[in-house]
Amino acid sequence: MSVFSSRSSTQIDNYIFKLHSTVTIVILSICIVFVGMKQYFGDPIECLNAGSPQLTQAQMQHFCWMDGAFTSVYKYSGDPECLAEVTGLDNACPGAKSYHPHKGDLEMPQKHSQWVFYILCIQCILFYAPKYLWKRREAGRLQDLIDKLKDRHILQYEGLDRFLLVQDTSDVVLLGDELYSWFFFSELLYLLHIVMEIFFLNAFLDGKFLLLGFQWFQWLNSDNIDPLIRMFPRLTKCSFHKYGTSGSLETYDTICFMPLNIVNEKVFVMLWFWFMALLLATIYHVLIYRTFIISESWYRMERLAAVAPTADTSFLGEISEHPGRWFVMNTIAYNLKPYFFADLLDKLPKDHYVEIFRYDPKVSMKDFLVDGKVPFSSF
Structure with a gap:
C-alpha cells in the first residue's frame, strides 16, 4: 500500500450502505447462529409424556413441533390477545390452561418458531441486494x-x-449522472426495503411487532404480561388425536416447553430497536440530506x-x-x-x-x- 493512500480500502458508498449491508447483516448472522444452534443442534421443544403406551415422547414432540403446539386464551376477556388469568391459579403459564371451546376459549396456533431461522437468512440476502445492484451498475x-x-x-x-x-x-x-442515478436509486431501495421489513415482520407475528418496543418498555414498569411471551410463549399445550382399538377417538394432551422461544424473543426485540433506528437514519439521509x-x-x-x-x-x-x-x-x-x-x-x-x-x-x-x-x- 502506497504512502499516498488515505484509507486501507476504496469506499464508493456511504454510511447508509454500511448500516444496511454490513452492520445489519452481521447482526442477522449472529442471530442466525444462535437460533440455528438451538433449533438444529439443541432441543427446540420438550414435551411431557402424553401417557399413551403407543405414543412415545419423541413422537409427541415431533408432532407438536411440526403442527400441534398452541396456546389458549379466553375469547371474552375484552382483548383476545390479553391473557387475563392469574398464573398459578387459573393457568400453569400464560396461554397454557384448560381448553374449553364451549366456554369461549380460543386456540392460538404457535407456528412462528419453525420459520424464524429461514426468515433471518432471507433477510440477510435482501439487505445486501441494493449494494449488489449498485456494484453491478457501477461495474x-x-x-x-x-x-x-x-x-x-x-x-x-x-x-x-x-x-x-x-x-x-x-x-x-x-458519466457521473448515470452513476449518481443508480446510487440514489439504491438508497431509495434501502428505504423501501426497511419499511417493508417492518410491516412484513408485523404480519408474520400477527400484528405484535410494530409496537413491540413501546409495549416492552411499558411492561418494564408494570405488572402486565411480558409482550414477548405473547409472541413466543415459553409453555404451550399440544393435543394428539388418534383412533383406539375399538375405533373410538382418543385425545392425548400434554404440556410443551419451548426453549427456542427464549432465543427468538430476544432476537426480535433487538431487531425492533435496530430496525427503528435504521429506519430513522435512512429517512433522514434519503429524504432530507440527499x-x-x-x-x-x-x-x-x-x-x-x-x-x-x-x-x-x-x-x-x-x-x-x-x-x-x-x-x-x-x-x-x-x-x-x-x-x-x-x-x-x-x-x-x-x-x-x-x-x-x-x-x-x-x-x-x-x-x-x-x-x-x-x-x-x-x-
Whole structure:
C-alpha cells in the first residue's frame, strides 16, 4: 500500500450502505447462529409424556413441533390477545390452561418458531441486494479509477500513463449522472426495503411487532404480561388425536416447553430497536440530506472546496452545477488525501481534449500528437 493512500480500502458508498449491508447483516448472522444452534443442534421443544403406551415422547414432540403446539386464551376477556388469568391459579403459564371451546376459549396456533431461522437468512440476502445492484451498475469503473489514483500521486505518472489517467478521470466524471442515478436509486431501495421489513415482520407475528418496543418498555414498569411471551410463549399445550382399538377417538394432551422461544424473543426485540433506528437514519439521509444535496449547488461546491482549497473555484463551480459529476469528484476526494486530490483537480481543467473527443467524432487523438508523441507540456 502506497504512502499516498488515505484509507486501507476504496469506499464508493456511504454510511447508509454500511448500516444496511454490513452492520445489519452481521447482526442477522449472529442471530442466525444462535437460533440455528438451538433449533438444529439443541432441543427446540420438550414435551411431557402424553401417557399413551403407543405414543412415545419423541413422537409427541415431533408432532407438536411440526403442527400441534398452541396456546389458549379466553375469547371474552375484552382483548383476545390479553391473557387475563392469574398464573398459578387459573393457568400453569400464560396461554397454557384448560381448553374449553364451549366456554369461549380460543386456540392460538404457535407456528412462528419453525420459520424464524429461514426468515433471518432471507433477510440477510435482501439487505445486501441494493449494494449488489449498485456494484453491478457501477461495474468497477469508479472503484478502479480510485485505486489507480491512490496507488501513486498524479505527478508520479509519466508520459502516456498520466495522459490516460487524466482522460479516464474525465470520462468517469462525465458519466457521473448515470452513476449518481443508480446510487440514489439504491438508497431509495434501502428505504423501501426497511419499511417493508417492518410491516412484513408485523404480519408474520400477527400484528405484535410494530409496537413491540413501546409495549416492552411499558411492561418494564408494570405488572402486565411480558409482550414477548405473547409472541413466543415459553409453555404451550399440544393435543394428539388418534383412533383406539375399538375405533373410538382418543385425545392425548400434554404440556410443551419451548426453549427456542427464549432465543427468538430476544432476537426480535433487538431487531425492533435496530430496525427503528435504521429506519430513522435512512429517512433522514434519503429524504432530507440527499434532497438538500441535489437541490443546493453551493453546498456541493463548499464540500469540494473544503478538501481542495487551492483549486480553481470556477472549475469547482462548474463541477458542482451537476450533482452527478460532483458525486464522482466527492467520492474520489473521500478516498484521497486533500493535497493529493488538489493536484488531480489542477490537471483536469487543462484536459480540453476530452470534451472535443466526446462531441466531435471527426477529431481523434492523432490530431494532438507532435512527432508521434503527446505534448505533455500542456498538462
